[in-house]
C-alpha cells in the first residue's frame with residue numbers, strides 16, 4: 001500500500017538510475033570496510049581522522065555506559081541533561097574559543113532550529129547555492145525570505161544585501177562544501193557581513209578537526225573572531241568521529257537556543273555516554289596533531305596524482321573531500337562499480353544531491369590511508385575514468 005504520489009516518485013527514481021540502496025557494513029577497521037563478506041579499502045567515510053576507532057574514545061564510551069546506561073531518558077530541559085553533557089559543552093566552547101556551546105542531537109536538528117530561533121517571516125536569509133539540505137530545511141522552517149546567491153559569489157551577495165538595508169539579514173554558508181570539497185573565502189565573507197549588518201552563521205561540519213593549526217576549524221584557519229562569525233554550527237559526525245552537533249557563540253545566542261529551539265526542547269537527548277566519549281575526542285584532537293598532518297599529506301598526494309593522471313577535480317583545495325565529476329548517472333555508476341570490483345569503496349553522488357548531469361565520485365581521504373592505498377586507487381581510477389569519458 002502506498003500513495004500514488006510516492007509510487008510515482010519511486011518509479012521516477014528507478015527510471016533515472018537514481019535509486020538508492022543501503023550498503024550493509026559488517027565491520028570497519030583502520031582504512032578497511034567489510035561489506036557482504038568482502039573487504040574494501042574505504043574511501044567513503046567522513047571519519048577523516050579515524051577518531052571513531054580511537055582506543056581512548058572507545059574506553060571513555062564504555063566506562064560512561066557503565067555509569068549512565070543507554071538512553072538519557074528525556075529531553076534536555078526535563079531530565080535528559082547530564083553532567084557529561086555540561087562538561088563536554090564547556091570544553092568544546094573553550095576549544096572553539098566561544099563563550100558557550102550547546103549540544104544538539106544532530107547537525108540536522110541544529111540546522112532546523114538555529115534559523116527559527118534567530119528570525120521569522122520579517123527577516124531575510126542569504127545562503128550559498130550549494131548549502132546542505134539541512135540548512136535549506138531550517139531556513140524554510142523559519143519562514144524568512146530566502147535568497148540563494150551563486151556559489152562563492154561574494155559580489156552578488158554584497159549587491160543583494162545592499163538592497164535589504166531595512167531587513168534584519170542572516171547569511172549562512174559552509175566552510176568546506178560537502179559535495180565539492182572547496183573552501184569558502186570566509187575572510188571576505190565576514191567583512192561583507194559586518195559592512196552590511198548581516199549576522200553570519202557558519203556550518204563548519206567538515207572543517208572541525210581538519211582546518212587550522214590545532215584542528216579548531218575554519219575560524220582558526222582564517223583567524224576569525226567571535227565578532228566575525230557570531231554563530232558556529234559543528235555537526236560532530238565527520239572528523240570528530242561521533243554524533244550530535246554543537247552550536248557555539250555568545251551567552252545570549254545560547255540562551256536564545258535553550259529557550260526557543262524546538263528540536264532541542266522536544267527531542268530526547270543523546271545518550272550521556274556520547275557526551276563522555278566526545279570529551280575524549282577533544283583530548284585526542286588536542287594531543288594527536290599527527291593525524292591531521294598525515295591527512296594533509298594524503299590530500300596533497302591525491303591532488304598531485306589527479307594532476308598526473310589528468311583527472312579533473314571539483315576543487316584542488318586541501319580538504320579530505322575529493323570529488324570527480326563524471327556526468328550522467330549511468331556513467332558515474334559504471335565507474336563506481338568498476339572501482340568496487342577492484343576493492344575500493346567510494347561514494348557515488350547523484351541528483352538531487354548534486355545538479356543534474358554532474359553525478360560524481362566523492363572520494364574521502366583519511367589519516368589511516370597509506371601512500372600505497374592512494375597510489376593504487378588513483379591508478380585504477382585513471383583507467384576507469386578515462387574509459388568512461390571516452391564512451
Ligand SMILES: *Cc1c(COP(=O)(O)O)cnc(C)c1O
Pocket residue numbers: 105106107108109111132134174178203205206235236237243244245
Ligand atoms: C553532515 C552535515 C550536516 C548534518 O549533520 P548530521 O549530524 O549528520 O545530521 C549538516 N551540515 C553539513 C554541511 C554536513 O556536512
